[in-house]
Amino acid sequence: MELNLKGQVAIITGSSTGIGAACAKGLAEEGVKVVINYRSSAEEAEAVQRHIKGNGGEAIVVQADVSKEADVERLVQACLDEYGHLDIMVANAGLQQDAAFTEMSLEQWNTVMDVNLTGQFLVCRAAARIFRKQGVHSHGRAAGKIICMSSVHDEIPWAGHVNYATAKGGVKMLMESMAQELAPDKIRINSVSPGAIKTDINKDAWENPEDLKQLLTLVPYGRIGEGTDVANVVAFLCSDAADYVTGATLYVDGGMMLFPGFADNG
Numbered sequence: 643m644e645l646n647l648k649g650q651v652a653i654i655t656g657s658s659t660g661i662g663a664a665c666a667k668g669l670a671e672e673g674v675k676v677v678i679n680y681r682s683s684a685e686e687a688e689a690v691q692r693h694i695k696g697n698g699g700e701a702i703v704v705q706a707d708v709s710k711e712a713d714v715e716r717l718v719q720a721c722l723d724e725y726g727h728l729d730i731m732v733a734n735a736g737l738q739q740d741a742a743f744t745e746m747s748l749e750q751w752n753t754v755m756d757v758n759l760t761g762q763f764l765v766c767r768a769a770a771r772i773f774r775k776q777g778v779h780s781h782g783r784a785a786g787k788i789i790c791m792s793s794v795h796d797e798i799p800w801a802g803h804v805n806y807a808t809a810k811g812g813v814k815m816l817m818e819s820m821a822q823e824l825a826p827d828k829i830r831i832n833s834v835s836p837g838a839i840k841t842d843i844n845k846d847a848w849e850n851p852e853d854l855k856q857l858l859t860l861v862p863y864g865r866i867g868e869g870t871d872v873a874n875v876v877a878f879l880c881s882d883a884a885d886y887v888t889g890a891t892l893y894v895d896g897g898m899m900l901f902p903g904f905a906d907n908g
């Protein structure tokens with residue numbers, strides 16, 4: 643299957659590390675010109691850019707905090723200034739601020755909502771406005787594609803992480819409502835919902851072998867995921883091979899959503 647993404651332009655938010663970095667590298671390998679976005683770590687973003695350029699790809703680096711409207715506008719403008727158009731937005735930036743529910747501060751709640759939910763609203767809105775204006779052009783069958791990086795916690799409740807699970811549940815409804823509203827404009831919007839992927843965000847769950855063993859009891863497929871597991875699915879959803887797919891959530895989780903606790907008769 644040919645993905646035919648060559649020459650398209652993508653912004654991937656929070657792409658100096660983890661899943662975002664894997665998506666930036668993966669899309670660049672398919673010939674996509676990428677905008678690497680970071681909030682505070684310029685060195686890591688530049689390392690991703692060096693990797694892409696070293697492999698013959700094109701990439702620029704733009705600092706922006708996705709929870710700030712003016713930053714998001716500056717991010718998309720930087721993309722248009724450099725590449726002239728936009729085809730793909732991967733709304734990936736996210737964070738955790740964990741606490742027991744009764745101990746959770748308003749600041750922890752707001753920080754996670756601001757980045758993980760409002761941040762997705764801001765970057766999706768900015769992309770959709772551009773896609774609408776561009777219409778369907780020479781790059782592919784859609785006017786534009788948005789991937790919301792959600793989580794298995796858009797479905798699975800998560801004690802000790804109420805802010806995170808609530809934000810991801812919100813992303814699910816945000817994605818589906820946007821997809822419904824923007825399908826007539828030929829804008830496709832889908833979520834990719836990872837399970838346990840080995841990145842900084844969940845280091846506590848895999849760094850020590852005992853914790854990893856415990857984590858793997860939740861993963862029927864028996865291994866922790868890699869950034870590339872997610873990046874491959876993102877590339878597929880952005881391609882014309884997925885042109886009839888919108889409003890869908892694709893779980894990339896080694897079977898975490900399959901209620902593994904019931905595998906042995908419950």
Ligand code: NAD
Pocket residue numbers: 655656657658659660661662679680681682706707708709734735736737757761791792793794835836837838839840841842843844
């Ligand atoms: P990560 O910590 O490596 O990546 C998150 C990135 O977002 C970081 O580069 C961080 O700097 C950036 N970021 C945070 N706040 C930002 C802001 N305000 N503006 C711009 N960038 C900001 O972790 P990751 O696992 O790669 O997470 C990427 C996405 O995947 C997140 O949305 C996360 O919720 C989701 N996810 C991850 C897993 C997993 O197992 N790793 C599972 C489900 C969902």
